[in-house]
Amino acid sequence: MFTGIITxxxxxxxxxxxxxxxxxxxxLHITAPAGFLHDVALGDSxxxxxxxxxxxxFDADACWFEIDISVESLSRTAGxxxxxxxxxxxxxxxxxxxxxxxVSGHVDGIGRVERFEPVGESWRLAVALPRExxxxxxxxxxxxxxxxxxxxxxxxxxxxxCQVEINLVPHTLQRTTLGALHAGDAVNIxxxxxxxxxxxxxxxxxxxxxxxxxxxx
Numbered sequence: 363m364f365t366g367i368i369t370x371x372x373x374x375x376x377x378x379x380x381x382x383x384x385x386x387x388x389x390l391h392i393t394a395p396a397g398f399l400h401d402v403a404l405g406d407s408x409x410x411x412x413x414x415x416x417x418x419x420f421d422a423d424a425c426w427f428e429i430d431i432s433v434e435s436l437s438r439t440a441g442x443x444x445x446x447x448x449x450x451x452x453x454x455x456x457x458x459x460x461x462x463x464x465v466s467g468h469v470d471g472i473g474r475v476e477r478f479e480p481v482g483e484s485w486r487l488a489v490a491l492p493r494e495x496x497x498x499x500x501x502x503x504x505x506x507x508x509x510x511x512x513x514x515x516x517x518x519x520x521x522x523x524c525q526v527e528i529n530l531v532p533h534t535l536q537r538t539t540l541g542a543l544h545a546g547d548a549v550n551i552x553x554x555x556x557x558x559x560x561x562x563x564x565x566x567x568x569x570x571x572x573x574x575x576x577x578x579x
Contacts (some may be wrong), residue, residue, distance in 0.1 A: 364409050366504075367461035367509025368538045370395040370450040372410075375388045377444050380430060381487075382408070387432040389418070390442065392448060394425050407453040407467065411539075412509030412550040413439045414453075414467025439469050440548035449509040449540050462511025463504040471495055472558065473507065475547040476525065487532045487543065491551060496524035497561050498553035506552035510538050563569045 376391040392410070399422040402408070406417045407428070413435065421426035432444055439446065454460070472498035477488040489507065491499070499505065499517045505526060506512070512534075518525040543549070 364451050365460050365467040366465045368449045370398045373443050374451045395443045409451040409467045410448045413440050469550045470553050473549045493525045498557040500545045504554045
């Protein structure tokens with residue numbers, strides 16, 4: 363589990379295929395900020411642009427780690443195919459503050475930046491989402507974009523998709539990769555965890571299930 367509070371910005375410096383052919387994923391070699399890996403162990407989880415990945419090799423003193431990403435994960439995420447800058451978050455400890463919201467690190471879909479423009483001291487970000495994500499979006503609700511926990515300001519349902527608007531303060535732009543976004547960029551999206559279960563409960567009841575009919579041990 364994560365909180366969507368970015369704790370470092372890293373750099374994917376190499377993306378090496380794990381085999382010949384399209385059936386193979388890649389091993390990513392990522393540099394991290396000084397001290398970021400001081401208590402990391404093999405097998406730990408680190409979120410890259412909101413996607414939970416497993417550490418398969420690392421050197422804390424040299425500030426690098428490696429993860430293996432499957433073809434399935436590559437097909438469902440953005441920004442992890444090649445070298446580039448990524449948002450990093452270490453997995454949540456039971457004793458940590460939840461400064462953002464509960465985040466699973468499972469990318470639900472890819473959004474597309476439509477507008478990114480200054481408004482006073484902040485910036486307004488408008489992102490088009492796949493239509494199937496619309497039921498999970500609500501004004502003042504939570505969304506994860508590129509691993510960053512954000513608050514939705516407005517939702518616009520359209521015939522073919524759903525647009526959300528978010529206000530980004532300078533601190534967020536300075537501590538994450540979001541400040542480098544441009545119109546047309548693809549971004550990883552995770553919907554709110556609670557909204558996911560609420561939608562499932564409502565759809566199940568709509569299909570004829572009730573509490574009395576739920577299976578029990």
